[in-house]
Amino acid sequence: MSVVKYPDHEDAPGFPVGSLFGSAPVGLVILDGQGKAKVSNAHAGELFDRLGIPEDLNIKSRLEIVSASDSASVVKGTFNGETLIGKMIENGGDELLFLLTEGELEQLLNGVDAYRNLMLDVKAIFDHSYDVIYVSDGNGKTLRVSSACERLWGYKESELVGKTVYQLEAEGVYKPSITREVLERGEKVSLVQTTKTGRRLLVVGTPIKDASGNIIRVVNASRDVTELKELKAEIDLQKQMMEGYRQEIEQLRENEALERRFIARSSEMRRVVQFAKRVAKVDSPILLLGESGVGKEEIAMLIHKWSNRSSSPFLVANCETVSAEMLEQELLGADGQLGLIDMSNSGTLFLEQVDRMPMSTQAKLVRILQRGSSEDQKADVRIIATANEDLKNRLEDGRFREDFYYFLNIVPIEVPPLRARREDIVPLVLHVLRGLNDLYKEDRKIQPAVLKRLEAYDWPGNVQELRNIIERVYVTSEGQWITPDALPHSLALSGQEAEAVQVHKLMPLKQAVSMVERQLLEMAGRKFSSTTQIAQALHIDQSTVSRKMKRYLIEDE
Structure with a gap:
């Protein structure tokens, strides 16, 4: 059977036969008035050649009409034992015949059914x-x-x-x-x-x-x-939430050992710990005051562990280490992400160095903590804050909001510096040493003379400085025993000062006491800028310091 091909732009009489006609996956035949093939596409040519249908055959006469309408008829016919099924459309003097074998028709119908089912599935997913x-x-x-x-x-x-x-x-x-x-x-x-x-x-x-x-x-x-609080696993929140959970798990593990390793031998520190345990059971904000490095964060973690919120998160925000904008985003959240206030829901939020928090952030934070945001209920979070600087002074200078000050200052706890609780120094040193021995699998020891000098030192950096110095002498000294030679210069001097009171000749006791008193006041005066600090270092009243300094001043004149 010859196939008549037309360029893409040409038409057969009455029918378009461009590229679609030529490449159609079904047999297409244009019949003349005698029912013979006048034009056919490639697929029809293959069918005719395979079934041995001659070019001049009156195909129409060999087809049986199965059903008919005004303009089209469904037909079928058998050629060399194979049945062809088609549709014939009349158009003027010509007719267009669509032809398929039974196998091709079955495949086509199966494809239509599969497509229909696929579309139903897609629609169900789309709509429901x-x-x-x-x-x-x-x-x-x-x-x-x-x-x-x-x-x-x-x-x-x-x-x-x-x-x-x-x-x-x-x-x-x-x-x-x-x-x-x-x-x-x-x-x-x-x-x-x-x-x-x-x-x-x-x-x-x-x-x-x-x-x-x-x-x-x-x-x-x-x-x-x-309901963002109940949807903690949304796409953009997953990473942040997982990080929060990781920190929480690590914090809980640390808290388990915290109570066992917390050193409080001095009466001053025992009073602080006992008071902290008593107020841990209520939800009032707590303000931890004291110098840097005294152990305020450890006390905050103990309060959280002793509280009814111990099974919920304990999260930390440092108010000095980031910009005001980043601090607000970290605390309050932004762009659909949870802030630390939401993440610490039912738990504790620890605000380090709250005295460094910008005024604008204070205003937003106190509003949410006291009244809640416009969309949510009042935040269910317990606030524990620390301040290195006296908040009352910042309040009077206009650098701290009054409402935020009174919100935080409900339960203030003053943590004493290490020099005011010297009974804790040696136990802390031995505790740090045990930790280093466990870490490095050694059995190092400290000579009593070293402990004496460490106990005499004033520790301006408090517990953190103590940990750092013990680790330094541990890793830099040789041998099993840590000797005074391993100590930094500042501690070596403190040891010399501790031995500075020596008597070389007999004198009246009153005169010796007066000499020592005067030297101590002069030494303290060079180190401290106020009589209150001098009194604290010498363990006497401030009025006593003022009276004695005035007396020695008169004697000099």
């Missing part, structure tokens, strides 16, 4: 998904929206399709338009969207591009995150 699926073209025109749009946006699909996202955004149906953001940026976008009905949706917009890189579709998937 918990997410809203939103499809727009490259110009922002809405093409398709799943049925959940009515529940979340308050609009039916028919009210949205055909409108542009720019128009819908201007009408306040949703803000911002994620499709607009995708079209402007040319990339995938994830943002929190607010709807006209007051819902908050976490939306991920994905651009679909053609071979030239032009956006031809934008597909959005939306998730209702209005």
Whole structure:
């Protein structure tokens, strides 16, 4: 059977026969008035050749009409034992015949059924998904929206399709338009969207591009995150939440050992710990005061462990190490991400160096802690804060908010410096030494002369300085015993000062006491700037310091 081929732009009489005619996957034959093939495509030519149908055969006469309408008939016929099924369409003097073998028809029908089932599945997913699926073209025109749009946006699909996202955004149906953001940026976008009905949706917009890189579709998937506190595993929050859980687990492990290793031998420190244990059972804010390095964070962790919130997070925010903007984002959250206040829900938030918190952040924080935000209930979080500087002085200087000061200052706890609780120094040294021996699998010891000098030192950096110095002498000294030679110069001098009171000749006791008294006052005066600090170092009253210094001043004159 010969096949008549036409260029893409030509037509057979009465029928278009361009590239679609020639490449169609079914047999197409144009019959003349005698029922003979006048034009056929490649597929029909293959069928005729395989079945031995001659070119001049009156095909129409060999076909049986199965059903007919005004303009078309369904036909079938058998050629060399194989049945052909087709459809014949009349058009003027010619007729167009579609032909398929029974096997091809079965495959075609199976394909149609599979496609129909696939479309049903897609439609079911599209319409009944918990997410809203939103499809727009490259110009922002809405093409398709799943049925959940009515529940979340308050609009039916028919009210949205055909409108542009720019128009819908201007009408306040949703803000911002994620499709607009995708079209402007040319990339995938994830943002929190607010709807006209007051819902908050976490939306991920994905651009679909053609071979030239032009956006031809934008597909959005939306998730209702209005109740953000209950949805702790949303797409953009997973990493942050997992990090929070990791920190929480590590903190809980540390807290288990904290109580066993907390050193409080002195009466001053025992009073602090006992008071902290008593107030741990209430939810009042606690303000830990004292010099840097005295162990305020360890006390805060003990308070959390003793409280009814011990099974919830204990999270830490340092108010000095980041900028004001970053601190606000860390505490309050931003762009749909949880802040530390939300993450420490039902737990404890530890604010380090709260005296360094910017005034603007104080205002926002105290409002949320006292009254709650506009969307949520009052924050269920216990605040423990530390301050190195006297907050009352900052308040009087206008550098600290009055309402925040009184919010924090409900239960103040003053943690004494290490020089005011010298009974704790040697136990702390031995505790640090045991930890280093366990770490390095050694059995190092400290000579009593070293312990004496360490106990005499004033430790301006407190417990943190003690830990650092013990580790330094541990790793830099040789042999099993740590000797005075290993001590830093500052501690060696303190040891010399401890032995400075020597008597070389007999004198009246009153005169000797007066000499020692005077030397101590002069030494303390060089080290400290106020009589209060001198009195604290010498363990006497401030009035005694003033009286004695005045007396020695008169004697000099």
